[in-house]
Amino acid sequence: MSASGVSAAGKVLQVLAAFDREHPSRTLSEIARCTGLAVSTAHRVVAELAAWGALERAEDGSWHVGLRLWEIASGCPRTQILRDAALPFMQDLYEATHENVQLAVREGTELVFVERIAGHRSVELLTMVGTRFPVGSTGMGRVLLAHAPRELQEEVLAAPLRPWTPHTVTDPRTLRAQLDLIRREQVFVSDRQLSESTVAVAAPVRIGRAGPVSAALGIVVAARGAERARGLREPLLRAVHGISEELGRRARTAL
Amino acid sequence: MSASGVSAAGKVLQVLAAFDREHPSRTLSEIARCTGLAVSTAHRVVAELAAWGALERAEDGSWHVGLRLWEIASGCPRTQILRDAALPFMQDLYEATHENVQLAVREGTELVFVERIAGHRSVELLTMVGTRFPVGSTGMGRVLLAHAPRELQEEVLAAPLRPWTPHTVTDPRTLRAQLDLIRREQVFVSDRQLSESTVAVAAPVRIGRAGPVSAALGIVVAARGAERARGLREPLLRAVHGISEELGRRARTAL
DNA sequence: CGGCCCTTTCCGCCTGACGGAAACGCCCCC
DNA sequence: GGGGGCGTTTCCGTCAGGCGGAAAGGGCCG
Numbered sequence: 087m088s089a090s091g092v093s094a095a096g097k098v099l100q101v102l103a104a105f106d107r108e109h110p111s112r113t114l115s116e117i118a119r120c121t122g123l124a125v126s127t128a129h130r131v132v133a134e135l136a137a138w139g140a141l142e143r144a145e146d147g148s149w150h151v152g153l154r155l156w157e158i159a160s161g162c163p164r165t166q167i168l169r170d171a172a173l174p175f176m177q178d179l180y181e182a183t184h185e186n187v188q189l190a191v192r193e194g195t196e197l198v199f200v201e202r203i204a205g206h207r208s209v210e211l212l213t214m215v216g217t218r219f220p221v222g223s224t225g226m227g228r229v230l231l232a233h234a235p236r237e238l239q240e241e242v243l244a245a246p247l248r249p250w251t252p253h254t255v256t257d258p259r260t261l262r263a264q265l266d267l268i269r270r271e272q273v274f275v276s277d278r279q280l281s282e283s284t285v286a287v288a289a290p291v292r293i294g295r296a297g298p299v300s301a302a303l304g305i306v307v308a309a310r311g312a313e314r315a316r317g318l319r320e321p322l323l324r325a326v327h328g329i330s331e332e333l334g335r336r337a338r339t340a341l
Numbered sequence: 342m343s344a345s346g347v348s349a350a351g352k353v354l355q356v357l358a359a360f361d362r363e364h365p366s367r368t369l370s371e372i373a374r375c376t377g378l379a380v381s382t383a384h385r386v387v388a389e390l391a392a393w394g395a396l397e398r399a400e401d402g403s404w405h406v407g408l409r410l411w412e413i414a415s416g417c418p419r420t421q422i423l424r425d426a427a428l429p430f431m432q433d434l435y436e437a438t439h440e441n442v443q444l445a446v447r448e449g450t451e452l453v454f455v456e457r458i459a460g461h462r463s464v465e466l467l468t469m470v471g472t473r474f475p476v477g478s479t480g481m482g483r484v485l486l487a488h489a490p491r492e493l494q495e496e497v498l499a500a501p502l503r504p505w506t507p508h509t510v511t512d513p514r515t516l517r518a519q520l521d522l523i524r525r526e527q528v529f530v531s532d533r534q535l536s537e538s539t540v541a542v543a544a545p546v547r548i549g550r551a552g553p554v555s556a557a558l559g560i561v562v563a564a565r566g567a568e569r570a571r572g573l574r575e576p577l578l579r580a581v582h583g584i585s586e587e588l589g590r591r592a593r594t595a596l
Numbered sequence: 597c598g599g600c601c602c603t604t605t606c607c608g609c610c611t612g613a614c615g616g617a618a619a620c621g622c623c624c625c626c
Numbered sequence: 627g628g629g630g631g632c633g634t635t636t637c638c639g640t641c642a643g644g645c646g647g648a649a650a651g652g653g654c655c656g
Contacts, residue, residue, distance in 0.1 A: 094612075094613065095613095153453060349643075611641100
């Protein structure tokens with residue numbers, strides 16, 4: 087029997103998918119195991135990928151994603167355009183607040199962090215660029231959710247919500263009310279929903295002044311300094327408006 | 342005749358490679374043309390990639406790199422670890438100078454930009470994250486070159502150097518002297534080598550205090566403010582030392 | 597020395613990829 | 627409206643290239 091039921095291109099993708107966030111570095115047999123491919127097949131595919139530069143080998147013989155693939159992928163418009171437009175504003179925001187500034191987009195029912203600015207003076211966070219979270223678990227996620235299509239909102243509200251901390255909102259009714267609140271007000275404060283020690287302030291980024299919501303911008307502060315959150319609304323709003331307009335400008339000139 | 346001489350995995354990579362920096366977005370037939378694949382083949386491969394999330398389709402029907410691939414690729418250790426360690430220091434550096442701060446690694450005879458910090462108060466630059474330049478053309482590149490293996494230096498010195506501006510050093514003897522200078526001094530000032538309007542200050546980032554050079558950190562200022570460059574040496578050195586130590590710490594704890 | 601695990605190479609079988617061709621859809625120009 | 631050009635999508639017969647079992651090679655450890 088051959089192929090294990092997956093097309094040739096599929097094998098490449100299976101192998102690439104093995105390098106997820108928890109496993110940035112893997113050995114050949116790990117790859118074979120977790121993809122279900124025969125070792126010899128995995129070997130060949132990996133070798134091909136490596137020859138092209140999509141994978142690289144560490145001194146210890148383990149494999150990881152190569153610079154070439156990173157390069158290609160970093161051209162991804164969903165992130166590249168956004169980052170380019172947002173970076174200067176995020177920068178200003180960081181300088182004004184010295185808190186962790188984050189930018190995220192929604193993909194399906196998940197949130198993906200796209201860019202972040204953090205210095206020595208801001209809270210240490212675990213969330214790296216490229217990390218996913220269920221939309222609905224975080225302040226930024228809920229902002230994105232509130233502006234997502236109706237059916238998607240219902241889908242999330244229907245599924246059970248994971249309680250990350252004792253404060254996490256898990257009641258669909260409360261969450262629904264929060265989504266309404268988010269649509270009414272621009273800025274949303276999310277209190278210790280994901281971690282006991284952090285409070286997030288988030289707002290939607292649009293394409294142009296009144297265009298569709300394409301991302302969420304957030305600031306994360308230590309929970310002990312929660313009262314700071316109030317003062318962050320204004321600078322956050324300024325940044326969000328700046329980015330939205332910049333995105334609108336770029337979208338227009340791109341045509 | 343089939344396969345156009347390339348293995349199945351190769352086709353996937355050919356298609357991905359079509360999405361280079363100049364072509365973040367392509368139509369199916371463009372892909373077919375520039376990879377040399379038959380349209381029907383390209384169609385099938387693209388469809389498979391899209392089903393997996395490696396490619397996405399815009400409303401106008403054109404294709405571009407998808408979020409899923411970006412995610413996988415953003416785990417690339419060469420960049421991820423470096424950025425994580427460097428970001429806070431780059432941040433401090435930006436705040437101290439308000440100039441364009443850039444981080445780059447070397448791959449073969451080229452330099453790849455890995456991270457940058459820029460705000461409204463710094464020079465506008467064309468160099469995006471992921472862009473390549475011949476090492477030897479830029480200040481940061483020369484810093485990396487100076488600390489690269491001998492034979493690679495010779496290779497670059499042997500090849501003709503492209504003059505980007507009237508000031509670009511193209512004489513191998515002069516360049517060789519610069520490389521010596523870089524190894525003696527820590528910081529290198531590169532005057533209008535890549536663009537008429539910018540001056541760069543660059544320094545090598547090591548792994549640990551005295552480890553191998555893994556990246557270069559640079560500041561780019563407007564050429565008219567070139568005298569500023571002098572004052573940037575100290576903050577740049579502080580940042581570089583900070584990053585180097587942080588990288589050393591991480592390398593040790595990773596074992 | 598033998599057992600274990602990972603990596604690499606080899607090879608014959610067979611299936612799934614290949615691309616030519618044709619249908620489809622769209623736009624523009626006559 | 628009709629026709630030509632261009633891009634996309636689907637279909638299908640052929641056949642070469644991918645597949646994985648097996649075995650050899652190489653460390654490591656007890």
